[in-house]
Amino acid sequence: xxxxxxxxxxxxxxxxxxxxxxxxxxxxxxxxxxxxxxxxxxxxxxxxxxxxxxxxxxxxxxxxxxxxxxxxxxxxxxxxxxxxxxxxxxxxxxxxxxxxxxxxxxxxxxxxxxxxxxxxxxxxxxxxxxxxxxxxxxxxxxxxxxxxxxxxxxxxxxxxxxxxxxxxxxxxxxxxxxxxxxxxxxxxxxxxxxxxxxxxxxxxxxxxxxxxxxxxxxxxxxxxxxxxxxxxxxxxxxxxxxxxxxxxxxxxxxxxxxxxxxxxxxxxxxxxxxxxxxxxxxxxxxxxxxxxxxxxx
Numbered sequence: 001x002x003x004x005x006x007x008x009x010x011x012x013x014x015x016x017x018x019x020x021x022x023x024x025x026x027x028x029x030x031x032x033x034x035x036x037x038x039x040x041x042x043x044x045x046x047x048x049x050x051x052x053x054x055x056x057x058x059x060x061x062x063x064x065x066x067x068x069x070x071x072x073x074x075x076x077x078x079x080x081x082x083x084x085x086x087x088x089x090x091x092x093x094x095x096x097x098x099x100x101x102x103x104x105x106x107x108x109x110x111x112x113x114x115x116x117x118x119x120x121x122x123x124x125x126x127x128x129x130x131x132x133x134x135x136x137x138x139x140x141x142x143x144x145x146x147x148x149x150x151x152x153x154x155x156x157x158x159x160x161x162x163x164x165x166x167x168x169x170x171x172x173x174x175x176x177x178x179x180x181x182x183x184x185x186x187x188x189x190x191x192x193x194x195x196x197x198x199x200x201x202x203x204x205x206x207x208x209x210x211x212x213x214x215x216x217x218x219x220x221x222x223x224x225x226x227x228x229x230x231x232x233x234x235x236x237x238x239x240x241x242x243x244x245x246x247x248x249x250x251x252x253x254x255x256x257x258x259x260x261x262x263x264x265x266x267x268x269x270x271x272x273x274x275x276x277x278x279x280x281x282x283x284x285x286x287x288x289x290x291x292x293x294x295x296x297x
Contacts, residue, residue: 098126098134102260102285104232105139105213115147119162121194130276132176133185135269137262141167141194141215157201164194167215169228171266173279186272190226190265192217207236217265226263233257236293250295258287 047057108120122140129135143164151158173185196213215228236254240247261284270280 098128100127101289102258102287104256104258105211105230109145115150117145117147119143119145121162121164127282128277129173129279130274132179133274133276134174134176135171135279135282136174137169137171137266139167139169139215143194145198151200151202156203157199159200160198162194162196162198162213167192167194167217169215169217169265171269173269173272186268187221188224188266188269189220190217191220192265196230205238205242209234215263217263219265219268222268224265224267226265226267228263228265229259229261231259252293252295254289254291254293256287256289256291258285258289260285260287 050057103123103125105121105123107122109117110119111117119142120140121143122138124139125135125137127135141164143162145160145162147158147160149155149157149159169190170187171190172187175181175185192215194213194215196211199208199210201208209232211230211232213230215230216225217228218225234254234256236252238250239245239253240250245251262282266279266283270278270283272279
C-alpha cells in the first residue's frame with residue numbers, strides 16, 4: 001500500500017458510515033480489551049473462592065477470547081479518513097481551519113497483481129473567502145492503475161496510467177460554524193471521469209514524482225461542463241544522507257510545484273461574489289512549496 005499526492009461527498013459518507021458501523025462488530029479498543037481481560041480474571045477469582053468454600057461455581061456464558069474480534073483494517077480506515085479530510089475537519093472547539101495552500105490529490109493504493117492496482121483518490125480543500133465564508137471542495141474517485149513500466153536496476157522509473165470511470169466533486173460556499181443567515185449560498189456537484197499519468201523515481205538520496213491528471217465533469221444541477229487539470233512535480237532530498245548530518249535526526253527537504261485549473265463545471269459557485277474574495281480567483285492556482293520533514297519510524 002502506498003500514498004501519493006482527491007474526496008468527500010459520497011466518499012466521506014461511505015468511509016464515515018463504514019467506519020462507524022464496523023467498529024462495534026469487528027473492532028475493540030485497547031480499553032475494551034483490558035476490560036474483557038479484567039472481567040475474565042474476576043470470574044476466575046470468584047470461581048476459585050466458591051471451590052475453596054465447597055460450593056459449586058455458577059455457570060458463566062462464554063466470554064470469548066480477548067482480541068479474537070480485532071480487525072486491523074480499522075487502522076487503514078483511520079489513515080484514509082485523516083489523509084483525505086484532516087485539512088477540513090474543525091478542531092474540538094469547532095473553529096474552522098481553512099488553509100492557504102492547495103491540497104494535492106492524495107491516494108491510497110492497493111496492489112491487485114504485478115502491474116494492476118486499485119487506487120482510492122481524493123482531496124479536500126478549504127479556503128477563506130470572507131471572515132465568515134469559506135470555499136470548500138471535496139473530490140473523490142475510485143481508480144485503476146496499470147504500470148506501463150516497472151522500476152528495475154537498469155531503469156529506476158515507475159510509469160503508470162490511472163483511469164477512473166467515476167469521479168465526483170462537491171463544491172460549496174459555506175459559513176463559519178454557528179453563523180446562520182437566510183442567504184442562499186451556491187453549490188455544485190460535478191460528475192464525470194478521470195485519467196492521468198504518473199512517473200516515480202526512487203533513489204537512495206532523491207525521490208521524484210510527477211503527475212498529470214484530467215477530470216472532465218458536468219454539473220448535475222445546471223449542466224455546466226468543464227475539464228479540471230492537475231499538474232504536479234514533487235521532489236524530496238534526503239538531506240541527512242546528502243550532507244552526512246547526525247543520523248539520529250534524519251531530515252528531508254521536499255519541493256512541490258503544482259498547477260490546478262478547476263475548469264468551468266463549477267460556474268455556479270464562481271459567480272458568487274463576496275466582500276473580501278471571489279471564488280473565481282480559486283479557479284486557477286499556481287503553487288510552489290518547500291517542506292522540511294523529520295523522519296520518524
